[in-house]
Amino acid sequence: MTGRKLSSEERILWGKVAKSTRALPGRAEEARQFDEEIAAMMAAEDAALRKPMPLEAEKNAEPPRATARKTPPPSHHPLEKPVHRKLAKGRLAIEGRIDLHGLYQSQAHDLLLDFLFRAHDRGLRHVLVITGKGTSMGSEGALRRAVPLWFSKPEFRFLISSYEWAARHHGGEGALYVRLSRPRGQL
Structure with a gap:
């Protein structure tokens, strides 16, 4: 795999393509490993985006803007x-x-x-x-x-x-x- 990171548009497109395919007979294990590698890469990219700024950079940075939603997104429950x-x-x-x-x-x-x-x-x-x-x-x-x-x-x-x-x-x-x-x- 190369070190190039996918843009968000490429990730969405890849997700659509990947969902619409099926592994060839006898190659399901390779497809599963590839899916795991992609998931690990995406998780690493997401974690890198969420890293806090270093202390020195915080001194010169402007204060963070308030976000519209501070609470975590709601989870879905079954109907009563x-x-x-x-x-x-x-x-x-x-x-x-x-x-x-x-x-x-x-x-x-x-x-x-x-x-x-x-x-x-x-x-x-x-x-x-x-x-x-x-x-x-x-x-x-x-x-x-x-x-x-x-x-x-x-x-x-x-x-x-x-x-x-x-x-x-x-x-x-x-x-x-x-x-x-x-x-x-x-x-």
Whole structure:
């Protein structure tokens, strides 16, 4: 591996490409090792960016600017059982739904982010995200695996309060009930 560092745009592009590929038969171990090396490089780059400034540099540096968010980003919890039950039985309205069947991950990511932004701005609380089960050729489904991972990314994290797999008649493990966070200023 070379010492060249990837730009943030290159890292995003590489992530999209890497997620859309599968290792050749007999080469899965090499692919796993390569993924581990990339993850270690990215962690080292992130750690280097977070290093504190040396004391001498602090004397001459201007004071740090206040950031908009001092608290750590919220983590997602599963929906409470009564809320999940009400959604499943139709006693609590599903205010919006999006079907991501048949889309590539990059298309689905952008479409889902746009949908959640609009739903959040409109003040919706409960939406259904249909990923599909992805049972073709024995796979678990790329979107079924990817969507919950996307929810922990910064661009999605503040939009979502919690999520849980849907009831069978709403898609079961091929769909997610998503509770959106309240817009700022609302209680």
